[in-house]
Amino acid sequence: MMRVLGRIALGVLAAALVLVVVVVARTLALKPSDAADVSGVQVAAPVAIDVARAAEHLSLAIQIPTVRHQDRAEDVDAEWTRLHGFLRTAYPVAHGAMSRVELASRTLLYTWAGSDPALPPIILMAHQDVVPVTPGTEGDWKHPPFGGAVADGAVWGRGAVDDKGSLIGILEAVETLARQGFRPKRTVILVFGGDEEVIGQGARAAADYLKARGVTAEFVLDEGLAVLLDNPLTGGKLAVVGTAEKGYGTLKVTAPAPGGHSSAPPADGGGVATLARAVTAINGNPFPLEFRGPGAAMIRTVAPQASFPVRMAVANEWLFGRLLVDQAAATPAGAALLHTTIAPTMLKGSPKENVLPQDATAWINYRIAPGDTSATVMARARSAVGDLPVRLEWASPPNEPSPVSSTRSWGWKMIAATAGAVAEAPVAPSLVTAGTDSRFLTPVAKDVYRFQPVEFSMADVQMIHGTNEHLTLSNLEKMIQFYARLIVTSAG
DSSP states (O other), X not given: OHHHHHHHHHHHXXXXXXXXXXXXXXHHTOOOOGGGOOTTOOOOOOOOOOHHHHHHHHHHHHTSOOBOOSSOOOOOHHHHHHHHHHHHHHOHHHHHHSEEEEEGGGEEEEEEOOSOTTSOOEEEEEEOOBOOOOTTOGGGSSSOTTTOOEETTEEESTTTTTTHHHHHHHHHHHHHHHHTTOOOSSOEEEEEESOGGGTOSHHHHHHHHHHHTTOOBSEEEESSOOEETTOTTTSSOEEEEEEEEOEEEEEEEEEEOOOEETTSOOTTOHHHHHHHHHHHHHHTSOOOOOSOHHHHHHHHHHGGGSOHHHHHHHHTHHHHHHHHHHHHTTSHHHHHTSSOEEEEEEEEOOSSTTEEOSEEEEEXXXXXXXXXXXXXXXXXXXHHHTTOSOXXXXXXXXXXXXXXXXXXXXXXXXXXXXXXXXXXXXXXXXXXXXXXXGGGGGGGXXXXXXXXXXXXXXXXGGGTTSTXXXXXXXXXXXXXXXXXXXXXXXXX
């Protein structure tokens, strides 16, 4: 018996040693992914930039409150007229070099015609509209939210980052290049949406306009991700480019009920109780976390520069896959990269505290990951509520997740190489968990990417749509450099 046990122990030890050897060997052999390979791309040299002039222009743009409200329509057309007039005045050479059309929702589409019409164009995007400032919080700002103050090494105000920074950065780049006599070989198209913040019609109109003219761009580049100064994988800088974005849909859950007086409630609690059970059931049946898609691609790309444990886990996904998922999902932002999210956000019941509602309604917001669809979301919700007497419907037609763009294409190499050169940082693909106008241009482009050439810490991201939004002058300069060098590199 002792001999048998000894042989078993030796066998287990030998198997463990083999496993260790295999794991270590695979870890040491881990190589950067194709996404990190931008060899062969000669990025254009930096250009001379007047940062003070650019800061003044961004300041003036912020002072024009092109606000879009989700819950109401307002006659703010005059603000867009002011902004368009300002852009013509601030960038006369750029406007002389490009043609311009205005589309739905005051969307602007510029075309800088290339000398070789056989080359597919590139499309750069930004949006003109901004979100409102929460009433009552104006006093919490260091500088007035629509004052456009240039102070403390930054430009302050609503839209400084999202997205007038990009709007001004692109036009500054074009103005600078045009003043220097640059003319692109490849046509450059600029699309500046007028209603991105309310998921409006502007970008759709731009897509229709380009499609009608037979345009298929090499790539589209919009806002979305940025340069993280303290990325959690390596602790250092990482330029993160979105290769896809989640879909968007809000599920409306309604529980019809007889209503009546609250002094005689039904045994089941009425519509509100039924609704609560339905929302709890839906929220309690989350989509599984999976190590796949652009979120996983980011980790795989960065892993060769990460610590040994991270490299070991990525090199041996077959063994450590569950650990990778658990670590990536340790924060809500990390978890959002790996599955479709479910977020109950709004409730409506009785108009009075002592009245049972005749219907109770909840709204549940979904951000749909690539690989899922609005149909799979609806099916999962129906399965979760089972035979509860509720009605499920989309509050408005949902947007499906975007296709995942290539990390091997010419467009990716142009953007990744330029981003890496400007940021002086490695570059990785990832998933945009919010939404951008760029998804509507998928039909007129080979690939669609999402990146702002600005450096943020993880904490800085909180200011976007929040209090004290500001863009540092250093980041403004990086924006202009990136767009100028990208235009020359890819269209020169």
